[in-house]
Amino acid sequence: MKSAVIIGAGIAGIAASIRLAAKGYTVDVFEANAYPGGKLSTFDLPNPAGENYRFDAGPSLFTLPELVNDLFRLAGENPADWFRYIRLPEICRYFWDDGTRLTAWGDTNAFAEEVERKLGEPAAHIRNFLADSAFKYGITESLFLQDSLHKAGTWLNRRALNGYLNLPKLGLFGTMNGANQRTFSHPKLVQLFNRYATYNGSDPYQTPALLNIIPHLEYNIGAYFPEKGMVDITNALTALARRLQVRFHFGTPVDRIVVQNGKAAGVEVRGEVKRCDVVVSNMDVTPTYRKLLPDQPAPERTLKQPRSSSGLIFYWGIRRTFPELDMHNIFFSNDYRTEFDYLFRRRDRIYEDPTIYLNITSKNKPDDAPAGCENWFILLNAPANEGQDWDTIIAETRQQVIRKLSHNLGVDVGSLIECEAILDPRTIEARTSSAQGALYGTASNNRFAAFLRHPNFSSGIRNLYFVGGSVHPGGGIPLCLLSAKIAAQWA
Ligand code: FAD
Structure with a gap:
């Protein structure tokens, strides 16, 4: 054997x-x-009364x-x-500081209609975009994902031929942001779909438009939760x-x-x-x-x-529930381009108005938090670890996150935190040996x-x-x- x-x-x-x-x-x-x-x-975090919050340490989607x-x-x-x-009926709730709120429904027609109603973007734009995302994924999956790129057989079969014929349609030659600006007229929608570059730790202003295959997974195939x-x-x-x-x-x-x-x-x-x-x-x-x-x-x-982005994660036990939040929530930065400039070019700290991802598993798994409470997992994209002054970055970013969430939710979020743990690029590296704490290997x-x-x-x-x-x-x-x-x- x-x-x-x-x-x-x-x-x-x-x-x-x-x-x-x-x-x-x-x-x-x-x-x-x-x-x-x-x-x-996973890990448990007790509150002062000794009751447990449970957190998934890393992936949430x-x-x-x-x-x-x-x-x-x-x-x-x-x-x-x-x-x-389970398949999630709602993929994500999106929040902007100007009060705009949008729900990305698992039902793509409902999502397209919500976009038309709230942002005035024709529903057809969403449907066409997701159909194109499915088409590109179909080609990419067989050509780039299921096989080795480094074995001759991958490049000499019929699937590969189909890929070559469709190469110009794959979006290898422009950026994700460029493609999304041509597809959508509303800047909030461009921002929403640019966000998918972060699913593999990349920058929508540099990554090829081919990465627009990612929304196909969430919208057409589905977002799930064990x-x-x-x-x-x-x-x-x-x-x-x-x-x-x-x-x-x-x-x-x-x-x-x-x-x-x-x-x-x-x-x-x-x-x-x-x-x-x-x-x-x-x-x-x-x-x-x-x-x-x-x-x-x-x-x-x-x-x-170059490494992919890393993450700064705050795990908070919150002694209140928020009906306006779902399991996946995003609070967008007012200046997405500058946020990525800090992530991939400057790399010395996290932009002062960061996009906040807030995940609450207790929405679908109530025993993850004590009664009347929620387990908040807050992820900020962070540059890969190059020896930055993380203690200062964490202290500053924590205040900015509390300020932004408090503004959007209309309560002092800081006063609701009853227990806390933190994961940063240094600890990600130490716990998993991932070079520079990158979440997704190379960008x-x-x-x-x-x-x-x-x-x-x-x-x-x-x-x-x-x-x-x-x-x-x-x-x-x-x-x-x-x-x-x-x-x-x-x-
Ligand atoms: P890793 O999880 O990196 O584990 C490697 C293992 O090898 C570790 O247990 C380590 O201890 C062990 N090891 C290393 N060196 C040695 C050695 N010499 N001897 C013995 N053992 C060793 N992905 C998603 O799909 N959806 C998400 O929503 C998502 N969100 C994320 C959020 C965060 C905060 C993080 C950190 C990651 C996220 N990811 C997400 C990415 C996803 O977690 C990773 O891509 C994936 O889990 C990596 O798995 P891996 O098999 O490469 O190994």
């Missing part, structure tokens, strides 16, 4: 363990933390649930016996992996990948070598080369690509970015594979799951 070692139990590492076990490998997963999931994990279901089916299991989720919280994606898949005899070793960091005769031959853990036929790294690709393969040539051009701020991501295998070291948000096809739960599928295909 062939054996595999996986470095890291992030969502891509867990998915890879399932796929390799299903192929007949014996699989050991070594995880530095005491828990699985990496960014996709769940799209493409079929990619999770595929793993259960691969193992011969019925997904619904293991993992349940009944037991986002962490249940991790928990259910870890349980499935265990069912397939995958062995997890928590609190056990891998120190080195052992290479012999140009082949990955095992890993070194606490001074001992664990031999295997295949090594899969779910550690960010940069520290994989720098720390685990210090004597091997590293792909410097790939590792020097997609130019049209070649997809080709500059590290492939899912090593071209220099045989039997070494890579999965996770820092490699092809990219960051975010769905793409991490696809990275495991591509890597396992070649192992």
Whole structure:
């Protein structure tokens, strides 16, 4: 029986363990933390009375649930016996400081009509945009997402031919912002759809219009929420992996990948070598080369690509409920372009009027907060960690967030916070080894970015594979799951 070692139990590492076990490998997963999931994990925060708030630590938006279901089916299991989720009737509530409020309904016709009613933008513009998003996604999915970009077979099949024929329509040559300005006349709608660049940590004023495929996932396929919280994606898949005899070793960091005769031959853990036929790294690709393969040539051009944005997260226990809020809420900056200028060019701090994402899982899972309270997860886009003065940035940004939310909600939000935890680019890096605390690996701020991501295998070291948000096809739960599928295909 062939054996595999996986470095890291992030969502891509867990998915890879399932796929390799299903192929007949014996699989050991070594995880530095005491828990699985990496960014996709959970924690409890008590209030002064000792009552608990539960928070999902990282991801809050769940799209493409079929990619999770595929793993259960691969193992011969019925997904619904293991993992349940709901489709959200409302995708997001949007707020602007001038009092404008807009609901992005899961029903696209209802959304299009709301846009026409509130902003005067013809409903047809939304419908056409989402149809185009679906068309582009159809081509991109088969060409860029489901296969390796670094194997000749990907470029020589019929799907690829279809892709070449439609290349001019994909929007590789203009920016997302440019395309959205041509599509929509209302600046608030341009801003709303520009926001999707942040779903992979990029800048709408630089990223190619091709990223306008992202709204297709949310609006046409749907935004979802697991009944037991986002962490249940991790928990259910870890349980499935265990069912397939995958062995997890928590609190056990891998120190080195052992290479012999140009082949990955095992890993070194606490001074001992664990031999295997295949090594899969779910550690960010940069520290994989720098720390685990210090004597091997590293792909410097790939590792020097600019990082995606990171995040500053405030987890607040709020002793009140807000009917005007839903599970996903956005409070937009009045100057989106300047906000991105700070994120990707200046990078010394967070813009003073930041866009605030507020997620409240207790809206759909009431036991996540004490009665009459809400668990607020507040995410600000932040530059990747370059040693900025984060303590000062956090203190300043906290005040700006309280001011903006208080203005929009008409109450002093600061006085309602009864307990708090904070995650910043430094702690994201420390807890998951993500280079510079980037949420999505490298940024997609130019049209070649997809080709500059590290492939899912090593071209220099045989039997070494890579999965996770820092490699092809990219960051975010769905793409991490696809990275495991591509890597396992070649192992
Ligand atoms: P990671 O989660 O980065 O985990 C890697 C694991 O490897 C860690 O557990 C780490 O401890 C372990 N490890 C590293 N080095 C070693 C070693 N040497 N030995 C042993 N173990 C090691 N995505 C979405 O789809 N939707 C969202 O709404 C969303 N929001 C986000 C919000 C936040 C605040 C964050 C932080 C991320 C968000 N993302 C979102 C992105 C998403 O979380 C990530 O793309 C995805 O979870 C990354 O998974 P991964 O498999 O690459 O590994």
